[in-house]
Amino acid sequence: MTTPVAKPGNPSAFEIARDLIRCASVTPRDEGALDVVARVLGGAGFKVERVRFSAPGTPDIDNLYARIGDGGPCLMFAGHTDVVPAGDASAWRFDPFSGVTADGMLWGRGAVDMKGGLAASLAAAIAHVAEHGTPRGSIAFLVTGDEEGPAVNGTVKLLEWARERGEHFDHCILGEPTNPHALGDMIKIGRRGSLTGRLVVHGKQGHVGYPHLAENPIDPMMRILTALKSAPLDAGTAHFEPSNLEVTTVDVGNPATNVIAGAARATFNIRFNDLWTPDALRAEITARVTGAAGAARVDLTFDSTNAVAFLTSPGPFVDAVASAVEAETGRRPVLSTSGGTSDARFIQAFCPVVEFGLVGATMHAVDERCAIADLGTLAAIYGRVISAYFA
Numbered sequence: 001m002t003t004p005v006a007k008p009g010n011p012s013a014f015e016i017a018r019d020l021i022r023c024a025s026v027t028p029r030d031e032g033a034l035d036v037v038a039r040v041l042g043g044a045g046f047k048v049e050r051v052r053f054s055a056p057g058t059p060d061i062d063n064l065y066a067r068i069g070d071g072g073p074c075l076m077f078a079g080h081t082d083v084v085p086a087g088d089a090s091a092w093r094f095d096p097f098s099g100v101t102a103d104g105m106l107w108g109r110g111a112v113d114m115k116g117g118l119a120a121s122l123a124a125a126i127a128h129v130a131e132h133g134t135p136r137g138s139i140a141f142l143v144t145g146d147e148e149g150p151a152v153n154g155t156v157k158l159l160e161w162a163r164e165r166g167e168h169f170d171h172c173i174l175g176e177p178t179n180p181h182a183l184g185d186m187i188k189i190g191r192r193g194s195l196t197g198r199l200v201v202h203g204k205q206g207h208v209g210y211p212h213l214a215e216n217p218i219d220p221m222m223r224i225l226t227a228l229k230s231a232p233l234d235a236g237t238a239h240f241e242p243s244n245l246e247v248t249t250v251d252v253g254n255p256a257t258n259v260i261a262g263a264a265r266a267t268f269n270i271r272f273n274d275l276w277t278p279d280a281l282r283a284e285i286t287a288r289v290t291g292a293a294g295a296a297r298v299d300l301t302f303d304s305t306n307a308v309a310f311l312t313s314p315g316p317f318v319d320a321v322a323s324a325v326e327a328e329t330g331r332r333p334v335l336s337t338s339g340g341t342s343d344a345r346f347i348q349a350f351c352p353v354v355e356f357g358l359v360g361a362t363m364h365a366v367d368e369r370c371a372i373a374d375l376g377t378l379a380a381i382y383g384r385v386i387s388a389y390f391a
């Protein structure tokens with residue numbers, strides 16, 4: 001049974017989520033979304049600070065930091081108010097930024113990823129403070145508008161800003177959508193890293209009827225890609241699946257059937273587990289490419305990455321979150337490290353972090369929506385975690 005969280009005078013998770021969805025905060029625009037967060041937290045007694053960061057070649061980003069209480073332990077909730085574009089609005093059942101309710105659902109861009117999760121954490125914290133007063137420790141909120149964008153002027157800089165001010169965090173919950181099918185399915189206790197590589201094999205253009213006068217770059221490219229894919233990078237670990245390399249594009253840009261191309265290009269991405277660092281992985285890939293290339297002239301480059309694999313080891317904090325989920329949903333969540341990257345990759349350098357939010361089936365999709373009942377249940381889960389944390 002879901003524990004009631006909203007009390008008279010306290011905004012509910014649904015109300016906050018609806019108000020956030022009505023802000024068309026497509027990265028990098030804010031459109032008033034952080035004003036909503038500031039209003040509800042400020043009204044509950046949190047000290048709220050707005051911080052803007054900039055960097056050459058990237059948009060300026062508004063961020064928010066809020067805290068109530070002094071000293072530790074400090075439980076932080078993290079999230080983002082920016083969303084991906086809605087695409088063709090006419091393809092949606094309802095206006096993507098109207099926050100319409102229908103069929104027991106709250107509809108709109110960001111409902112799942114992740115205005116709904118953020119709203120539930122806000123409602124839970126406000127309800128706890130209203131009932132129990134300032135916690136014996138601290139509750140903090142770290143909210144960015146740059147998660148769906150370059151992720152340069154958001155969480156990573158806000159964390160450093162907080163540390164320079166002497167702020168300390170003991171644990172963090174990030175409300176990204178983690179559940180595949182139903183609320184209570186899954187908690188993320190880590191994430192894989194991501195590394196992108198780019199290959200150019202140089203040949204010599206020529207007539208297909210005179211192959212001895214040309215150098216076909218496609219042959220060595222095929223050998224190289226086979227070498228990259230054929231041998232597994234690893235067998236996985238207790239908490240991570242095996243690292244995986246996927247070739248995402250291969251191109252020679254050659255429309256003619258009687259011409260040997262002068263160059264071949266390929267791009268690949270690796271989602272890697274905590275057996276690897278980016279440097280070690282670059283070295284392994286470089287060795288495989290060099291071994292398969294033979295005498296071919298090859299350029300291999302790697303994109304810069306800030307997505308490093310990490311794991312929050314199961315223990316008392318993970319158990320507390322899992323127990324709260326089970327108490328409210330009747331499901332014991334699976335502990336997982338699957339999926340893409342999130343801002344947890346930055347937070348893990350400051351404190352242990354777990355991710356638990358709504359059902360992610362419609363995130364980034366047309367007609368993104370979440371169950372209104374799930375918003376209340378998620379707030380109740382967060383409320384249980386807060387109560388247990390400061391008991």
